[in-house]
Amino acid sequence: MKSNGQRLIKLSLALLLFITGCGPQQNILDEIRIMHTIGFDYIDDNHFRGTVTIPIYGSETEGETRTEIITDTSRTAKDIKVKLDAQSSKRLHNGKLQSILFDETFLQEGVSELVDTFLRDPKIGMRVQLIGVEDKSVLDLLDQTYPIEEHVARYINDLVDQNIEDQNIPKTNLHIYLARFYDEGADPFIPVVKEKDENLKVNGIMTFNEDRAVCKLSLRESFMMKLLLEELNDGGAIEIALDEDENEFTVLRNIMSEANYTFDFNDPSLSLQIDIDFKARINEYSGQTLSSSKLNEITSATKEQIENEAGALVTQLQENNTDPLAIGMHARSKGYDISNDDWDETYKNLDVNINADVTILSTGIEE
Amino acid sequence: MTKSNKVSDDLRRPKESLSEVFRACEKSQDFVRHTLTTQYEQTFTYTFFETMVDGQLFKEQILPVLQKGSFSTLRDVKSLIPIEDTEISADPIEIEKRLISGYIFIQFEKADPYGLLLRAPSVERRAVTVPEVEYSVLGPKESFVENLDVNLHLLRRRLKIAELTVENITVGSLTNTRVSVLYLSHIANSENVNTVLQRIRDIDYDEIIDSSYINQMIEDNKHSPFPQLLDTERPDRVASELSRGKVAVLVDGSPTAITTPTRFIEFFSAFEDYYLSWHIASIYRLIRLFAVLFSIFATSLYVAVLTYHTELIPMDLLSTLVISREDIPFPPIIEALFLELTIDLLREAGARLPSKVGQTIGIVGGIVIGTAAVEASLTSNILLIVVALSALASFATPIYRIGNTIRLIRFPFLIFAQIWGIIGITILSMFMIIHLLTLKSIGRPYLEPIFPPRSNDLRDAFFRLPFSLQFKRSTYVQPEHGKRFSIRELLNKNEDIDEHID
Structure with missing residues (x-):
């Protein structure tokens, strides 16, 4: 028993020697400033402006909690932290960073240099959201209060999360961005927000080629991409126009869908068949009654519109040489070699055929 | 190791003669040594500690007999006095021990080297009360008291078989505390029993005031903050542990019993768990x-x-x-x-x-x-x-x-x-x-059934499964008989009430 105890003590002392270097830096909660959002504006080739939002928590004496911003210009991404810290009374802490914003020019010029600094920091979570800002500088967007939510950082983050979770934006975050960025057979995409009256609005997604945004997709196109990318399980909504002159339309909800990718490798130019299995419930119908013939009409209209719009989307992506659908990854997973240089060319000329299999599950309660 | 090797024994030299015993006792003022002359001109010298002897018993049962009778030998006295536990002794060590524990010593002459020992102790006992440390809403409301005999009674009443074995050991060179080790001889593992007996016999300490002294002295790892023996004030709990093949230790003067071997998980099971569904x-x-x-x-x-x-x-x-x-x-x-x-x-x-x-x-x-x-x-x-x-x-x-x-x-x-x-x-x-x-509890793994993993013992660890599934005794106790009841009988019992009616 005694020798056991002694061995334990010796072992623990030895272990203590090994882990002295592991002692983390103290970040006592009330002695740091927690950055919630960081945003970057493009100035010129060598300069950019960095902006962070930090919450100033009010106590009984200091009044309400408010959001403050700190901003400065810099040449490199490493330098900006120093310059921002120079303006802060407490050390800036990036462990709770939730979203990273870029203005439109930045997205077009390439973001990988900046994203790289976040990638290397273990304190940054992989669920951080990269977001594009349309029509406005990031500084202006952050330096503003919005009536719908008190804190701008929270607002932007929840807005994007909500749209990914329940609405039309396909799922993305820093992790997905990086995985697609480093993969030859896929390209990243990020959601875009813009100002709408007094509030903000998610206005579709930007898809990338390498680290440059090349193609902007609307909300409707984003949803088509979501259909092609993800397995929907009771989410999203789509409006189907039946007769535009008569203003006759229907809204389908609770969509369950799954897309299947089948390649035909015998075809010299490679052809791709995408089958969308689409099930939904009718949520809204502008006409009088839903007869079974009407139901057939809705089914075929839905099929037609999904096929057309998804087809147009794929063509648009091919033309811009961006592959957010990860068609390259699908091809590779089926055994096709995409590592050669002419994959880009193959992708551009890929013959994509989309087939939607639409089922209407229920038509709701009728009188 | 034999008893004589213990250091504490050398501190008190055993007395060699009766007069030496009386000289030591006479320093106390509750020591009584009187000579009585009867109507037949016969003299008796009676000696006792008045704080230890039942005075009423002495006055009503012993004195009248001595005064009325005429005796030629101590054997005559012994046969006439209505007390069962009597003994004629000349051993000074024995006489000292008995005097202290409430015996009356009767001699014809003060100088006689022998005399008659009569058992007449006064017993102060607290009534058996409701358990306070381990209170439970359901189940029996008895808890152990300081009197060992009462505690043994409480256990014997719950386990009515002859195999319930009680072994007494006296420990503590000053307190001479009676320690009882209990086990069911046909179920308990003899290795467990012997380990406990051996460890208690090896205790070399002057005062044993409570069972927690014993607890700390026989633990496997005395430097661990985790208790390795379970102490309880509930006789129902001890009876149940005994029937699983464990060993219990009761100490005179202590209202808590020790049971062992014990697993870590048992410290988080209240005995009321067995009274609830x-x-x-x-x-x-x-x-x-x-x-x-x-x-x-x-x-x-x-x-x-x-x-x-x-x-x-x-x-x-x-x-x-x-x-x-x-x-x-x-x-x-x-x-x-x-x-x-x-x-x-x-x-x-x-x-x-x-x-x-x-x-x-x-x-x-x-x-x-x-x-x-x-x-x-x-x-x-x-x-x-x-x-x-x-x-x-x-x-x-x-x-x-x-x-x-x-x-x-x-x-x-x-x-x-x-x-x-x-x-x-x-x-x-x-x-x-x-x-x-x-950690071990008298040599049995403490963290069982997590390690070593034993699925049988999981039946009564994190969960308490129904009694119908508790057909085997826990393996960590290593009982001599593992089976608690026959499963086949249980299956027969589950037949429908109208199964055989056509």
Whole structure:
């Protein structure tokens, strides 16, 4: 028993020697400033402006909690932290960073240099959201209060999360961005927000080629991409126009869908068949009654519109040489070699055929 | 090792003659030594300690016989006196021992080297009362008392078989305490029994005041904060442990029994678990285990997260935490130590004070100190909730001893949380688990059924499965007979009531 105890003590002392270097830096909660959002504006080739939002928590004496911003210009991404810290009374802490914003020019010029600094920091979570800002500088967007939510950082983050979770934006975050960025057979995409009256609005997604945004997709196109990318399980909504002159339309909800990718490798130019299995419930119908013939009409209209719009989307992506659908990854997973240089060319000329299999599950309660 | 080798025996030299015994006794004023002359001109010298002897018995049953009779030998006296336990002895050691434990010594002449010993002790016994430490709403309301014979009676009444064996050992060179080791001879593993007997015989100490002395002296690892023997004041619990093949130790003068071998998990099972239906009992056990984990880790996690791991705090909790800590001048560790010590101080003060004053302490501590500390910005109110909850959780353990352990090991966790954050908590947890793995209870694994993993013993560990599934005794006890009842009979019993009616 005694020798056991002694061995334990010796072992623990030895272990203590090994882990002295592991002692983390103290970040006592009330002695740091927690950055919630960081945003970057493009100035010129060598300069950019960095902006962070930090919450100033009010106590009984200091009044309400408010959001403050700190901003400065810099040449490199490493330098900006120093310059921002120079303006802060407490050390800036990036462990709770939730979203990273870029203005439109930045997205077009390439973001990988900046994203790289976040990638290397273990304190940054992989669920951080990269977001594009349309029509406005990031500084202006952050330096503003919005009536719908008190804190701008929270607002932007929840807005994007909500749209990914329940609405039309396909799922993305820093992790997905990086995985697609480093993969030859896929390209990243990020959601875009813009100002709408007094509030903000998610206005579709930007898809990338390498680290440059090349193609902007609307909300409707984003949803088509979501259909092609993800397995929907009771989410999203789509409006189907039946007769535009008569203003006759229907809204389908609770969509369950799954897309299947089948390649035909015998075809010299490679052809791709995408089958969308689409099930939904009718949520809204502008006409009088839903007869079974009407139901057939809705089914075929839905099929037609999904096929057309998804087809147009794929063509648009091919033309811009961006592959957010990860068609390259699908091809590779089926055994096709995409590592050669002419994959880009193959992708551009890929013959994509989309087939939607639409089922209407229920038509709701009728009188 | 034989008894004569013990150091403490040499301190008291055994007396060689009867007069030496009387000389030692006469220094006490409760020692009575009188000579009585009867109507037949016969003299008797009677000797006893008046504080140990039943005076009424002496006056009513012994004195009249002596006064009326005419005796030629002590054997005549012995045959006439209506007391069963009598003995004629000339052994000074024996006579001393008997005098002390309430015998009356009768001689014809003062100088006689021999005399008659009559057993007439006065027994002060507390009534058997309701258990206070391990109270249960359901089930028997008897608890052990200080009198060993009463305690043995309580157990014999519950296990009415001849195989319930009681072995007595006297330990303590000054207290001469009677220690009884109980076991069911046909079920208990003889190795377990012999280990316990051997360890108790090897005890070399002058005073054995309570069973907790024995407990600490026969533990396998005496330096561990974890108790390795279970102590209980409930005779029903001891009876049940005995019937599973365990060994129980009862000590004269102590209202708690020790049972062994014991697993770690048993310290979190209240005996009431067996009186409730199995699902309810299982949930309560899980709640208790959760409470223990919470109690150990809650405060240290608070310190670790607030000091190092800000990114672990959910967004919605962030502002609450920051605001509650904003005006506090101390780092989280000082704040936490301050509150933990306050709570332990309150507990200690409450335990030492009479119950009426104890209530006042509760009010002063809970309401006045708690709220005032928050108002004065000495601690954050969130930490106050965490500390109070973890203190409460540590009291949810049914066995008092393990509750103390849990309160103690919170402090090293706090310090490690301050030094290395969650890494520190992980390191210390690993050490604790390794320590628990090495522990044994009289040679049987302490952490069973987790390690060594034994599925049979899981039936009554984290969960208490229904009695119909408890057909085997736990293997860690290594009982001589593992089977509790026949499963086939049970299956037959489950037939429908109208099965054989056509």
